[in-house]
Amino acid sequence: PIVKNTFVVISSAGPNRDVSKGTREQPFWYEHAEFIDRLVAEGFILIGGPLVDEGGALLIVNGEDENEVREKLKNDPWRDQGILKLESIKRWQIFIDARK
Secondary structure (H helix, E strand, O other), rough: OOEEEEEEEEEEOOOOOOOOOHHHHHOOHHHHHHHHHHHHOOOOOEEEEOOOOOEEEEEEEOOOOHHHHHHHHOOOOOOOOOOOOOOOOOEEEOOOOHHH
């Protein structure tokens, strides 16, 4: 069986992000949302959302390794359009979870 790890993915505002507008007002919002919803439905994305003060985003995802995470995220329309820029992918071990 393939062992899934948990990763924290941080993206920053890309050069084409309009910081004067909200997340849902960015160009290609619907395409990005559809892409993200598909990854949630697959069980890849666990939690995610915008980093409000800087225009980036944080995702908590399940993946085999960093390469799989990069591969899954590479076709995000916002990445292609320069609205988000992938900054880091870090393996993460959850010790505390108040939701359980």
